[in-house]
Amino acid sequence: MSATNQPDPEARRRVVEQDLDNVMHPILQHKALERSQMVVTGAQGSTIVDADGTTYLDAMAGLWCVNIGYGRAELAQIAAEQMQQMAYYPHTAMNLPAAQLAEQINQLMGGDYHTYFVNSGSEANEAGFKVARQYAKHEFPGEFRFKTIGRYYAYHGTTLATLAAGGMGDRKVKFEPYAGEFIHVPAPTCYRCPLGLEYPSCKVACATAIETTIQGEGPQTVAEVIVEPIMSGVGVAVPPDEYLPMVEQICRKYDVLLHVDEVINGFGRTGKMFGHQHYGISPDIMAVAKGIVSAYLPIAATVVKNHVFQSFLGEVAEARQVMQVNTYGGHPVAAAVASRNIEIMLEEKLPERAASMGDYLMAGLKDRLFRHGIVGDIRGKGLLIGIELVTDRDSRVQLEGAHIQAVLDRCKANGVIVGRSGGGSRHSNTVVLSPPLIITRSECDTLIEALDRAIGHVVALRAGRA
Ligand SMILES: Cc1ncc(COP(=O)(O)O)c(C=O)c1O
Numbered sequence: 001m002s003a004t005n006q007p008d009p010e011a012r013r014r015v016v017e018q019d020l021d022n023v024m025h026p027i028l029q030h031k032a033l034e035r036s037q038m039v040v041t042g043a044q045g046s047t048i049v050d051a052d053g054t055t056y057l058d059a060m061a062g063l064w065c066v067n068i069g070y071g072r073a074e075l076a077q078i079a080a081e082q083m084q085q086m087a088y089y090p091h092t093a094m095n096l097p098a099a100q101l102a103e104q105i106n107q108l109m110g111g112d113y114h115t116y117f118v119n120s121g122s123e124a125n126e127a128g129f130k131v132a133r134q135y136a137k138h139e140f141p142g143e144f145r146f147k148t149i150g151r152y153y154a155y156h157g158t159t160l161a162t163l164a165a166g167g168m169g170d171r172k173v174k175f176e177p178y179a180g181e182f183i184h185v186p187a188p189t190c191y192r193c194p195l196g197l198e199y200p201s202c203k204v205a206c207a208t209a210i211e212t213t214i215q216g217e218g219p220q221t222v223a224e225v226i227v228e229p230i231m232s233g234v235g236v237a238v239p240p241d242e243y244l245p246m247v248e249q250i251c252r253k254y255d256v257l258l259h260v261d262e263v264i265n266g267f268g269r270t271g272k273m274f275g276h277q278h279y280g281i282s283p284d285i286m287a288v289a290k291g292i293v294s295a296y297l298p299i300a301a302t303v304v305k306n307h308v309f310q311s312f313l314g315e316v317a318e319a320r321q322v323m324q325v326n327t328y329g330g331h332p333v334a335a336a337v338a339s340r341n342i343e344i345m346l347e348e349k350l351p352e353r354a355a356s357m358g359d360y361l362m363a364g365l366k367d368r369l370f371r372h373g374i375v376g377d378i379r380g381k382g383l384l385i386g387i388e389l390v391t392d393r394d395s396r397v398q399l400e401g402a403h404i405q406a407v408l409d410r411c412k413a414n415g416v417i418v419g420r421s422g423g424g425s426r427h428s429n430t431v432v433l434s435p436p437l438i439i440t441r442s443e444c445d446t447l448i449e450a451l452d453r454a455i456g457h458v459v460a461l462r463a464g465r466a
Contacts, residue, residue: 006053007052007053009052015039015051016039043058043070043071044070045069045070045438046061046435046438046439046440047070048070057415057417057435057443058417059416059417059418059419060417060419060435062295063290064264064269064290064384065289065294065295066294066295067345067436068294068345068348068350068436068437070436072294072296072344075341078336078337078340079333081336082097082333087333088331088333090325090330091117091325096332097332097333098117100335100339101115101335101339102117105292105301113286116301116302116322116329117329117330117331117335118299118301118302119299119326119329120157121156121263121287121289122159123300124300124301124302125156125157125165125259125261125287127287127302127324128224128259128286129148129226130324132145132224132257133145133146134312134322135223135257136223138320139311140220143220143221144220144221146221146223147221147223148165148181149184149214149222149256150165150182150226150227151184151206151231152184152185152186153231153234153423153427154167154168154231154233154261155168155171156261156263157263161182163178165182168233168234168422168423168424169424171422183213185206185213186206187234188204188206188239188243189234189235189427191377191379192396194206199240200240204242204246207242207246207250208246210225210247210250214250222254223256224257224259225247225250225251225256225259226260227244227258228262228263228275229244229262229270229275229276230275230380232384232432232434233264233422233423234421234430235388235430235432236421236430236432237386238379238380241279243279244276244279245280257284257285257308258282258283258285259284260275260285260286260287262274262275262276263300264434265384266288266290267288267290267294267342268354268382269434270354270381270382270384271352271354272351272355272382273345274286275381284304284307285305287302287303288300288303292338293334293337294341296341297331297337298334299331299334351437353437354437357444358381358384358385360441361383361385362380362385365385365387365448365451368451368452369452369455372455373459374389374392374399374459375387375388375390376388376393380433383434385432385433386421386433387430389403389404389407389430389431390429398429399458401428401429403461404420405420406458406461407431407454408420410450410453410457410458411450414450414454416446416450416451418451420432433447
């Protein structure tokens with residue numbers, strides 16, 4: 001492909017052929033890819049470029065991850081220098097970039113944490129489950145604490161254990177059965193309350209359900225509760241303000257660890273460095289990925305509070321150490337890039353920018369989109385936003401799948417990429433936005449305009465006018 005992003009039809013044709021003959025892609029049906037034939041060759045700021053020269057405003061930051069935006073050449077420089085200096089050595093020894101990155105994370109978390117490095121968000125949560133179990137083995141030797149309590153419709157990753165911990169049936173069903181140590185409770189998806197209640201008269205019953213569940217399972221069998229502060233994949237579910245403090249209190253009452261999944265929420269996305277910081281809670285285990293390195297290289301981490309870390313300390317003969325190793329954990333090149341990524345976020349005040357630009361985008365979306373009767377709800381925090389589409393606002397019946405897809409397709413045809421929630425027939429009717437945190441006001445205006453036009457088109461389609 002041309003490095004200058006000049007359209008090169010012959011090179012594009014070769015990639016398409018090579019790809020379709022050899023690659024097995026994730027999640028997307030190949031037939032759809034055969035039709036779209038999207039080949040991304042360049043990216044800068046919030047914009048990506050297809051090999052045919054078409055540019056798109058990427059309002060999903062890739063997969064909710066390119067937080068500092070595309071095309072930061074200095075990160076390439078840092079990676080090259082680190083590769084020449086010391087490309088790799090296993091993290092059974094120390095290395096400077098990983099130590100520095102762990103210190104940065106600890107500072108962002110207030111100074112009471114240690115970090116264990118892995119390569120993806122799934123691995124970060126998976127290691128979190130294992131930390132919780134091993135901690136329980138050390139600290140509660142007479143008990144058998146091994147269960148994780150999660151929420152229906154949560155997404156925590158793609159490995160068997162993280163899928164089991166998550167609650168998206170349509171993502172899970174083809175790989176069943178799962179082991180039984182992951183228990184689910186109703187999620188704080190207030191627009192479609194799973195308990196049929198309304199806030200605030202519900203008294204946040206979805207939080208108290210966690211206590212009932214711990215009691216029902218037997219507290220001596222429960223190792224941890226996992227929560228994503230603002231649930232992303234299910235269509236951006238912002239919980240009531242009391243929800244997470246209540247969950248934390250329940251965890252403390254039963255000596256159950258609080259495992260917070262910050263894979264999407266983390267690193268500025270919601271207008272604070274970490275999503276849980278909106279709610280004043282303090283995780284025992286925190287999974288981070290994506291924004292930690294803005295996806296320039298693969299790196300992720302399981303961050304543990306020092307009282308948990310202490311449990312892994314002892315004489316060599318006691319065998320209390322973390323009982324796993326992964327080849328690329330603490331990779332010096334990825335760590336060096338992640339470290340600079342975080343510095344950039346702080347220098348450019350990107351969490352604050354996400355808060356203010358998120359307010360601007362939210363106000364514009366509400367102003368323009370609520371004019372359409374099929375827009376049921378617009379919610380979010382910072383630059384994590386969901387627009388729930390319904391057949392009509394009173395009934396809240398989910399808009400037909402084909403029409404939600406038509407909104408996405410129409411946006412793309414107009415040069416804007418937006419996402420769609422998962423969550424099967426109950427929750428996959430939300431258009432989701434998670435743009436780079438450097439998105440400009442005029443790009444927000446473009447995004448609002450594209451959504452307005454696309455939703456207007458679907459309204460006309462449904463009325464038989466298009
Ligand atoms: C909340 C959450 N947790 C975990 C993961 C898994 O991360 P990865 O795809 O890097 O394994 C994701 C991925 O989108 C996610 O959204």
